[in-house]
Amino acid sequence: MANLISVSSAPTARFGNKKYYDLVGTLEVMKRILAKSVVDGFELQLEPEWDSENPPLTDGQTADWTETPKYTTAEILELVESENLPILSVHGNRDIGVYLCSGRAKDLQKGKHLVFDALSLAQKLGAKVCVFHLWDTWKSKLNLKTLKKTLSSTAIQFPEVRASVENIPTHSEGQTPATLVRSFDYVTLDLKWASMYNELDQFKPILDKIVNVHLRGRLDANRWFLDQSSFGFYEALSKIRNEWGYSGLLTVEPDGPKDESLFQSFLEAMASLKQV
Numbered sequence: 394m395a396n397l398i399s400v401s402s403a404p405t406a407r408f409g410n411k412k413y414y415d416l417v418g419t420l421e422v423m424k425r426i427l428a429k430s431v432v433d434g435f436e437l438q439l440e441p442e443w444d445s446e447n448p449p450l451t452d453g454q455t456a457d458w459t460e461t462p463k464y465t466t467a468e469i470l471e472l473v474e475s476e477n478l479p480i481l482s483v484h485g486n487r488d489i490g491v492y493l494c495s496g497r498a499k500d501l502q503k504g505k506h507l508v509f510d511a512l513s514l515a516q517k518l519g520a521k522v523c524v525f526h527l528w529d530t531w532k533s534k535l536n537l538k539t540l541k542k543t544l545s546s547t548a549i550q551f552p553e554v555r556a557s558v559e560n561i562p563t564h565s566e567g568q569t570p571a572t573l574v575r576s577f578d579y580v581t582l583d584l585k586w587a588s589m590y591n592e593l594d595q596f597k598p599i600l601d602k603i604v605n606v607h608l609r610g611r612l613d614a615n616r617w618f619l620d621q622s623s624f625g626f627y628e629a630l631s632k633i634r635n636e637w638g639y640s641g642l643l644t645v646e647p648d649g650p651k652d653e654s655l656f657q658s659f660l661e662a663m664a665s666l667k668q669v
Contacts, residue, residue, distance in 0.1 A: 407651030434479035
């Protein structure tokens with residue numbers, strides 16, 4: 394069975410000279426890509442910049458938040474459905490882990506609400522996978538039992554969607570991303586983080602948990618490359634697909650420079666995945 398091939402919405406927007414938080418512009422770029430028949434669908438990233446309550450807690454700039462249109466989950470659903478785009482996975486708000494690990498009751502409730510919103514949207518869009526950054530990467534102590542309970546108690550309400558935890562970086566004492574994600578029912582394997590921790594082979598024993606692979610790569614001359622890695626992009630893809638026998642979703646997350654001039658190169662690089 395051939396893997397379904399997807400691409401992440403947020404970084405892909407740059408191939409149409411759109412900002413990652415420009416939802417309407419991103420949907421336009423997604424339509425252009427779909428028309429070229431190089432993907433089966435998309436991973437829709439939910440951006441904290443769309444939240445009207447407060448600016449992003451991770452990565453983003455407050456200036457972006459002040460300029461970005463705000464959307465409710467219902468409005469996002471309406472916009473995406475109106476374009477008839479196949480959404481294979483939804484990526485929850487990247488701030489979820491920070492909220493869930495803050496220790497403040499108000500933040501915990503916010504995090505739980507964002508988990509619910511992501512799973513609900515995934516189910517309504519027909520996506521079978523929902524990806525979560527479930528912990529605060531800077532926390533030295535994590536209550537893994539509580540995080541697991543929080544996710545599972547909400548996920549059980551959406552049995553058609555697999556609530557998947559990504560192997561994001563951690564400062565948790567005595568833990569690595571690979572050891573943390575083993576505690577959960579479903580896993581998204583990100584190549585960049587697996588490379589950073591030299592942990593790719595540690596995911597083979599939990600292959601039955603992996604429901605999505607983030608193929609993080611930099612575009613160069615119609616091919617994808619992993620920088621500062623002990624393994625190559627296509628080497629890893631071949632291992633996961635051909636040696637391990639993984640038949641699930643593959644989601645490209647483009648790194649590095651991206652703009653309209655690279656659109657054709659991007660299309661050719663996406664087509665190259667089917668040759669591995």
